Each structure stands twice: as C-alpha cells, then as structure tokens.
Amino acid sequence: MKKTLTLRQKEVLAFLESFIEARGFPPSLREICARLRINGPKNARKHLEALEKKGFIKRSANISRAIEVLGGAAKGLVSMPIAGSVRAGAPHLAIEDVLGHVALDARLFNCPDGFLLKIEGDSMKGAGIDEGDLVIIRPQNHADTNDIVVAMLDNEATVKRFVRDGDRVILKPENPAIPPIVVDKDRELYIIGKVISVIKRLE
Numbered sequence: 001m002k003k004t005l006t007l008r009q010k011e012v013l014a015f016l017e018s019f020i021e022a023r024g025f026p027p028s029l030r031e032i033c034a035r036l037r038i039n040g041p042k043n044a045r046k047h048l049e050a051l052e053k054k055g056f057i058k059r060s061a062n063i064s065r066a067i068e069v070l071g072g073a074a075k076g077l078v079s080m081p082i083a084g085s086v087r088a089g090a091p092h093l094a095i096e097d098v099l100g101h102v103a104l105d106a107r108l109f110n111c112p113d114g115f116l117l118k119i120e121g122d123s124m125k126g127a128g129i130d131e132g133d134l135v136i137i138r139p140q141n142h143a144d145t146n147d148i149v150v151a152m153l154d155n156e157a158t159v160k161r162f163v164r165d166g167d168r169v170i171l172k173p174e175n176p177a178i179p180p181i182v183v184d185k186d187r188e189l190y191i192i193g194k195v196i197s198v199i200k201r202l203e
Helices: 007-023 029-036 041-053
Strands: 057-059 067-069 077-087 100-105 115-120 134-139 148-153 156-165 168-172 181-183 189-199
Touching (some): 007 029, 007 041, 029 041, 041 057, 156 189
Parallel strands (some): 077 115
Antiparallel strands (some): 057 067, 077 100, 134 189, 148 156, 156 168
16 A cells, blocks of 8 residues: 655655656656755655555666656556667667666557667568667567568577568568578577567658
8 A cells, every 4th residue: 555755855856746747757766866956866766665665666776767757647557678779770789778768559569568679770661660669569479471580590689571481481671772682491480479569760
C-alpha cells in the first residue's frame, strides 16, 4: 500500500509525470534539480529513493533516466530500453549495454518485452528504415519469410529481411547497392527478434 507523500515529494512526482508526458522520457537528476531548485543531484536522488520506497515510481539501478512513474499521468506509457545500436549493413558486433529508456504510448506500442535499437547504415532504406532511426524489436527466436529481423550471424548482429531458400537463409537488404548475405546451413545464425515498428526524427 502506498504511503503519503511530503509536499516536496509531491512536487517531484508531479514534475516527473509532466516531464514524461511532454517529452516521452524521464528527466535527468540535473533537470530535476534545475526545475525544482534542489541543491545537488544527491538530494534529488534521495527524493527519488523515497518515492520508490513508497511505491510511486520504479527505477533501474545504474541506468541514467531509468524512472517509471506508477500510475497518474504516465499510466498509459510503457518504458522500453534502448539496447545500443545495430548496423543495417554488413554485420558488426552488437552493443548490448542499455543506453537509456524511452516512454511510449502503450496503446500504439503494445510490446511489453520489447526493446529499441538505433540503426547505423542505410541497407534497409528501401523498407523505410534509415540511419539514426530507432526500431522496436519484439524478442523471438524464429522468423517467417519477408520478416525484417535482427539476426546474429557468427556472433555479429545485423538488421535485414529474412528469406528462406531451401537449406539456406538469405539476409536481404532493401538497398540495391548492397549485396545480400547468404547463410549456408554450416554457419551459425540466430534470430534475436522481429522489427515491428520504426521511430523517426524528421529534423
């Protein structure tokens, strides 16, 4: 059961809710300090700890901005981690460290176990996936022909269209300047997940 809040804690909670609703992601400690005139990140952290203990927010340890408001104005949002970047081109080593979280409308992005990856490269531009875009990945270990997937090949990750050709798999780009990757049965290929949405910035 939630406990009552002090006046200062109510101010912090209200700021968290309004910031997430307006920006789509939580504020940093410095932004909390600046808006509420709190003296130093250490004191802001204490307010967040109190809100968490009382059941009003949830935080992830050691991850910047990883704050989820439980209920209130942010009730309809889902927080998804940005799990690094992946190349839409030749495969490269996947970056799995969580870079932060993005708050998304749960009605539009109904994928509670999903995560985001930032796209590098232009091999999927024909599918509307451009460099700098964020793609939402639904974790799964299988794919149907023509699914756009994040695939791990020889311990490296890439975003491509999945096509099965007999005993082979073709990881097909959507850019005629880039050749497909043909995967014979003796190579290790794992499907990490399926791309289900693309988030773009228009400027």
